[in-house]
Amino acid sequence: MRRQLILTAICLVFTAGFIAADSEIPQRPEELVYGSIEWNIPDADALRTELSNGIPVYAMRDGQFPLVSIAVYFRGGRYLVPVGQEGLHTIADEVWRTGGAGELTASELDEELDFLAAILSTNIGDVTGSVSLNVLSKDLEAAMALMMDVLTKPRFQEDRFAKAKDDLIQGMKTRNDNTASIEGREWSRLIYGDEFFLNRLPTQASVDAITSRQAKDFATSLIRADNIIVAVSGDFDEAAIKVLLERTIGTLPKLDAPLPAIPQPDHNPEPGVYVVNKEDVNQGRVSYGHIGYRLGDPDQFALLVGNDILGGGGFTARMMKTIRSDEGLAYGAYSSLGFPTTYPGTFRASFQSKSSTCAYAAKLGYDIIGEMRADKVTEEELTVSRNQFVETFPKSFSSAAQTVSIFALDELLGRPHDYWVDYRDKVSAVDADAVLEAFKTRIHPEKMIVLVVGNIAEIMTGHPDHEADFTEFGPVTKLPLRDPMTLEPIVE
Amino acid sequence: MNLRRMSTVAGFVALILLTGLVADANEANVPVTEVTLDNGMKLLLVERHDSPRVAAGWIAHVGSVNEESGVTGIAHLFEHMMFKGTETIGTTDFEAEMEIMAELDAVRAEMEIEYTALREAKRRGDVQGNIYLPENQTPRLAELREKMKKLQEAQREYIVNNEYDKIYTNQGATSLNAGTSSDITVYFVDVPANKLELWFWMESDRLLNAVFREFYSERDVVREERRMRVESDPTAKYDEQFDFMFWGSVPYHHPTIGWPSDVESINRAQAQAFFDTFYAPNNITAALVGDFSSEEAIELAKKYLGRIPAGQTPPPEIITEEIEQLQERRMTATADTNPSVKIRWHAVPFVHQDRYALDVLTAVLNGRTGRLYKAMVEEQTLATGQPYAGFDSFKYAGQFEVGTDLADGVTHEQAEAALLAEIEKLKSEPVSERELAKVKNKELANSFRRLQSNFYLMFQLLIYDVLGNWDFINTSPAKIQAVTADDVMRVANKYFRDEGRNFLSYFRKEGAEEDPEIAALSGQAKSMAKQTITQINQITDPAEIQGLLSQIEAMKGQAPPEFQGALDLIVERAQERLAALAEGTGEEE
Known part of the structure; x- marks a missing residue:
């Protein structure tokens, strides 16, 4: 062993605030005096080792409960699905674990895992995925053997494969049943375009075209020494786990054929208002925004703080204050601005309101975005937002499982561990000028897409007491509902 | 998405119950320090020093079950009001606000006279x-x-909007929220370890000095919440009516979010009376889980929470028991949803001794190695997804349910029969030793899994304390361990009576799914075919269809090739319609 696998991880110095019990209760909470917390991020390098086949392992012990977790993270996912086989990653994901493995039929494998009380699950996401195990530490050896069978010898048994296909088809039938799913689907299409991999959705024809062999190959091709990173946490014996990992995951072969690059969106949507009619609801769903930015963007932290003040911060944000608290127009009004590592995210504001007040609430939101681009945010808003990010930061690393998972994904996605080390300093450095500048240059109301789903006739009629009209935001285009099985427009 | 003021936390109650089974009591024991303050408030403390945070919450022993007719939804609306600040928080001039709020209430009282007349x-x-x-x-x-x-x-001039949130957020607290269900109202937040005193300050302040400002606009927010959760959801509005059908006399029959008529009429005085009755410290349990010293926490609790005066009278007891169901009941709903069935029986309240056997019974049915999946997916292809069994025990009553989505071509009757066959089997044969052992193994592992998150542990302690006692988390394992195959058979026979069944069947709404033959067409032809066929199906006079048919025959020769398929389909459908009318099966739209 070249390096001690497990090192003491969390360096945590906690000084409790001293409280005198007989002191007066202050008039306002701002008068309370607190002790300090000194908390440092666990050292990623200290948690990292490599197996003899080169697979990196992040491991962190936590002996509070007699459970152990092993997660195998891999690159690859939905973006690798060939055109015409949409749905392949979903079916591969489902049958990988449920279709039997090694010597065991599907129901034998289910039974073995259940009897061990082990949770073994797979997840094939958009650009990465994982196979993970959680089990009582006493049963680790037995469960690990089953996990290896699933990783390397899945059976993709035909009856379970047929069942997974059928479940996917049944799920597709519900695509137009509620406004939220229509909104999610159309929003993504409008922002990223139909051709982007996130919008290549399964249809009856694409699901019919998938074979169990393709599903099996899709899953197993990702499990190779040059494509995976392992995260281990919980109650394990350091020496024993090293041996166990070497004997199992350490034997996976390398293929050294890099995966294709993750595609980038190439779409310039026409700004304006897009409406989808669903008559039998009394509340409309409204989203507006435009394509956003990737992790590491120079304006990331200014946009992060600014968005928190605009609508990301929930009850402390301007959108919630105006649209919900002052006006009572919506249960929730938010904005979001994510920074994915591998492709640009979106800037999106959204709310739901009774049909007659959708336009008015949208106008209020537009005005708030305009204010963010015209005037500096207040020092109070800045302080609340920055404090929130800085003070809650340790929560991301509050368990061994979270910590090793973050570090494993960093390495998998090429996100430097330093991102976390500098995070709080970068948030703290954001000032009102930076937020204003970022909103002026990176948030573009004139490029926004407005998507409205609901009873369009009622929504367009508006409310006598609240003057507003969606045509103020651009030309109105009616989007057809799509046939749930073909995704072709339903002609009315 | 923010959960704030969710109308029901039945979700997490259900989650807890699913994992609420443990095989070895001595292993997964939670060391809880329990303290009762002089004013009757109970405090539960669990120290854990692995992350510099504290999960902090308190629960009022009140939910929609305590509501009377005319004010349904008040427990939940009230929960919203608890975030509106206090005499100190959320205002620049409380005295001035008081005057305005008195005027507002007076206007509201006058409006009420008008509404009374409108109701009449x-x-x-x-x-x-x-x-x-x-x-x-x-x-x-x-x-x-x-x-x-x-x-x-005018009042808005004095309001510091959402200041309650802002103070917590500024100090690094997160997850500030609350939830209401039929039995409980829970308020929670996650605070940095060095700021526990802030939690005591803020929570004792709102229990002492809450001000229900912005009452009437918040009521509109709750109306929007109801539109979002119930009225604009394809199935929630029917599920609400199924609950209403299911519960007889016990006051679980109305929804936690309230009936629309009631939500729109509740006033501030009613909310104040509700608070005075149900939010006295002797009706509240608080819990802290995380990085703190119990000794210090107890001192702070005495100092801050101890100053709240005890309630004058205990909250009224729920007297009304559930009336025995004499005959099976059935509801059929046609909605934008895949076809499904569920069957529900009355079961037992949370503290009932039969609950452990019902927990085991439920686990025997559930999961991919459970009996429902084996019977309805592997042996017969009746179900889509995974069929399920669920046992929900509330404070005063309980329910047990089985259900499934239907595979294509399967009738509701077939699925119901298969579900009932599994229930009958539980009544007539003891479950196998292997099944029993498997369930107990799973629950042993889950007894540790459910303790891993501080926040989740805090919820469990609080909710158990309202439904029964917090120590359920430590006492239930041995009870589960003791369940035998005979116990499972006994409770199956006791609770799954034929006349106690309640059926809910969902059918997919016609037209929600497109006619596959029309779907196969494209472009203008498709649109034309769809419109014409819809029209044809509304015609009740055979002569009119005959006329249409001859028109189409005449057109057909001149129509472009891409329209030929559509015209053929129209002719086919028109002939079908004629045949149907001739048999007298045509339906009036």
Whole structure:
């Protein structure tokens, strides 16, 4: 062993605030005096080792409960699905674990895992995925053997494969049943375009075209020494786990054929208002925004703080204050601005309101975005937002499982561990000028897409007491509902 | 998405119950320090020093079950009001606000007179629909509403909006939220370890000095919440009615979010009375889980929470018991959803000794190695997804349910029969030793899994304390361990009576799914075919269809090739319609 696998991880110095019990209760909470917390991020390098086949392992012990977790993270996912086989990653994901493995039929494998009380699950996401195990530490050896069978010898048994296909088809039938799913689907299409991999959705024809062999190959091709990173946490014996990992995951072969690059969106949507009619609801769903930015963007932290003040911060944000608290127009009004590592995210504001007040609430939101681009945010808003990010930061690393998972994904996605080390300093450095500048240059109301789903006739009629009209935001285009099985427009 | 003021936390109660089974009591023991303050408030403390945070919460032993007719939804609306600040928080001038709020209440009382008249007019049939709709507004109401709006604007001058949130957020607290269900109302937040005193300050302040400002606009927010969760959801509105059908006398029959008529009429005085009755410290349990010293926490609790005066009278007891169901009941709903069935029986309240056997029974049915999946997916292809069994035990009553989505071509009757066959098997044969052992193994592992998150542990302690006692988390394992195959058979026979069954069947709404033959067409041809076929199906006079048919025959020769398929389909459907009319099966639309 070249390096001690497990090192003491969390360096945590906690000084409790001293409280005198007989002191007066202050008039306002701002008068309370607190002790300090000194908390440092666990050292990623200290948690990292490599197996003899080169697979990196992040491991962190936590002996509070007699459970152990092993997660195998891999690159690859939905973006690798060939055109015409949409749905392949979903079916591969489902049958990988449920279709039997090694010597065991599907129901034998289910039974073995259940009897061990082990949770073994797979997840094939958009650009990465994982196979993970959680089990009582006493049963680790037995469960690990089953996990290896699933990783390397899945059976993709035909009856379970047929069942997974059928479940996917049944799920597709519900695509137009509620406004939220229509909104999610159309929003993504409008922002990223139909051709982007996130919008290549399964249809009856694409699901019919998938074979169990393709599903099996899709899953197993990702499990190779040059494509995976392992995260281990919980109650394990350091020496024993090293041996166990070497004997199992350490034997996976390398293929050294890099995966294709993750595609980038190439779409310039026409700004304006897009409406989808669903008559039998009394509340409309409204989203507006435009394509956003990737992790590491120079304006990331200014946009992060600014968005928190605009609508990301929930009850402390301007959108919630105006649209919900002052006006009572919506249960929730938010904005979001994510920074994915591998492709640009979106800037999106959204709310739901009774049909007659959708336009008015949208106008209020537009005005708030305009204010963010015209005037500096207040020092109070800045302080609340920055404090929130800085003070809650340790929560991301509050368990061994979270910590090793973050570090494993960093390495998998090429996100430097330093991102976390500098995070709080970068948030703290954001000032009102930076937020204003970022909103002026990176948030573009004139490029926004407005998507409205609901009873369009009622929504367009508006409310006598609240003057507003969606045509103020651009030309109105009616989007057809799509046939749930073909995704072709339903002609009315 | 923010959960704030969710209308029901039945979700996490259910989650807890699913994992609420442990095989070895001695292993997964939670060391809880329990303290009762002089005013009757109970405090539960669990120290854990692995992350510099504290999960902090308190629960009022009240939910929608405690509501009376006319104010349904008040427990939940009240929960929203607890975030509106206090005499100190959320205001620049509380005295000035008091005056305005008194005026607002007076205007509201005058409006109530108008609404009373409108309700009467509606009973007579002089007014149609919801009395709160703009079109039913009387001139006097419009005047009063205008007055109210002015007062609200005047009050807004003094309101520091969402300051309660802002103070917590500024100090690094997260997850500030609350939830209401039929039995409980829980308020929670996650604070940095060095700021525990802030939690005591803030929570004791709102329990002592809460001000229900912005009452009437918050009521509108709750109406929007109901539209979002119930009225604009394809199935929630039917599920609500199924619950209403299921519960007889026990007050679980109304939804936690409240009936629309009630939510729109609740006033501030009613909320104050509700608070005085149900939010006395002797009706509250608080819990802290995380990085703190119990000794210090107890001192802070005495100092801050101890100053809240004990309630004068205990909250009224729920006297009404569930009436025995004499005959099976059935509800059929047609909605935008895949076809499904569920069957529900009355079961037992949370503290009942039969609950452990029902927990084991439920686990025997559930999961991919459970009996329902084996029977309905592997042996017969009846179900889509995974069929399920669920046992929900509330404070005063309980329910047990099985259900499934249907595979294509399977009838509701077939699925119901298969579900009932599994229930009958539980009544007539003991479950196998292997099944019992498997369930107990799973629950042993889950007994540790459920303790891993501080926040989740805090919820469990609080919710168990309302439903029974927090120590359920430590006492239930041995009880589960003791369940035998005979116990499972005994409870199956006791609770799954034929006359106690309640069925809910969902059918997919016609037209929600497109005619596959029309779907196969494209472009203008498709649109033309769809419109014409819809028209044809509405015609009741065979002669009219005959006329249409001859028109199509005449057109067909000149139509472009891409329309030929569509025309063939129209002819086919028109002939079908003719045949149907001839047999007298044509339906009037």
